[in-house]
Amino acid sequence: MPAKLSVNLNAVAMLRNRRGLPWPSVTGFGRIALEAGACGLTVHPRPDQRHIRFSDVPEIRALLDDEFPDREFNIEGFPTEDFLMLVEENQPEQVTLVPDDPAQATSDHGWDFAGQGDFLKPIIARLKKQGFRVSLFADPDPDQVPAAAALGADRIELYTGPYGGCHDDSEKAAIELEKLGKTADAAAAHGLGVNAGHDLTVANLSALARRMPELCEVSIGHGLTADALEYGMAETVRRFIRACEG
Ligand SMILES: CC(=O)[C@@H](O)[C@H](O)COP(=O)(O)O
Numbered sequence: 375m376p377a378k379l380s381v382n383l384n385a386v387a388m389l390r391n392r393r394g395l396p397w398p399s400v401t402g403f404g405r406i407a408l409e410a411g412a413c414g415l416t417v418h419p420r421p422d423q424r425h426i427r428f429s430d431v432p433e434i435r436a437l438l439d440d441e442f443p444d445r446e447f448n449i450e451g452f453p454t455e456d457f458l459m460l461v462e463e464n465q466p467e468q469v470t471l472v473p474d475d476p477a478q479a480t481s482d483h484g485w486d487f488a489g490q491g492d493f494l495k496p497i498i499a500r501l502k503k504q505g506f507r508v509s510l511f512a513d514p515d516p517d518q519v520p521a522a523a524a525l526g527a528d529r530i531e532l533y534t535g536p537y538g539g540c541h542d543d544s545e546k547a548a549i550e551l552e553k554l555g556k557t558a559d560a561a562a563a564h565g566l567g568v569n570a571g572h573d574l575t576v577a578n579l580s581a582l583a584r585r586m587p588e589l590c591e592v593s594i595g596h597g598l599t600a601d602a603l604e605y606g607m608a609e610t611v612r613r614f615i616r617a618c619e620g
């Protein structure tokens with residue numbers, strides 16, 4: 375079964391926020407993505423709300439509930455109490471915990487599972503008790519997988535930034551891809567599902583999907599939104615879904 379595509383709406387929100395106007399519409403582009411076959415929508419609200427605003431989240435929840443009840447909502451972020459309350463109010467199918475500092479421009483590393491396990495464990499238990507699937511943002515490092523697996527989460531989301539950053543160097547890309555692949559293999563051996571995301575594109579996605587047949591889901595925003603400017607959102611989503619097939 376090919377990996378599922380979850381469309382990240384952060385970049386659409388960022389474009390909207392250039393003005394005090396409601397377009398481009400975050401839910402409107404979410405609807406086009408879902409109509410074109412995306413399996414879900416992802417948001418990564420940051421504390422400064424520079425792209426997704428907390429008020430977008432219930433609107434996306436309503437879009438999914440009212441028009442696409444078979445698709446999934448994935449909310450990503452650092453688990454502050456504000457973030458956890460937002461999650462609990464909006465009942466996503468999946469929560470992805472990311473170790474971002476509020477000042478960070480974008481996500482650039484996974485959790486240190488051994489060092490931050492005591493912090494994560496009760497948060498994961500709180501989220502799991504309410505029925506959310508929990509995924510943990512992870513570096514491409516198979517040695518960290520046993521510590522991740524001990525925390526009680528369902529999946530890891532592999533940080534694919536270093537792989538995506540090799541867009542002009544196929545030798546380096548092959549090395550990064552193998553690190554991701556070995557981490558996915560270790561995760562599968564420890565009973566963890568595997569998601570992936572960050573700087574994925576139509577050009578680099580097929581090779582990733584072929585290397586990790588166990589890949590459950592990719593969440594893609596920046597590259598997909600860039601393509602949507604060129605090809606339109608619906609055609610872009612169809613292109614990414616084909617790339618998920620390997
Ligand atoms: C965890 C991850 O890789 C994405 O959620 C990414 O961080 C998107 O966030 P920005 O849109 O703020 O770059």
Ligand SMILES: NCC(=O)COP(=O)(O)O
Nearest residue numbers: 382571572573593595596
């Ligand atoms: N989890 C990764 C994500 O949602 C999107 O990352 P990017 O495609 O915007 O780099």
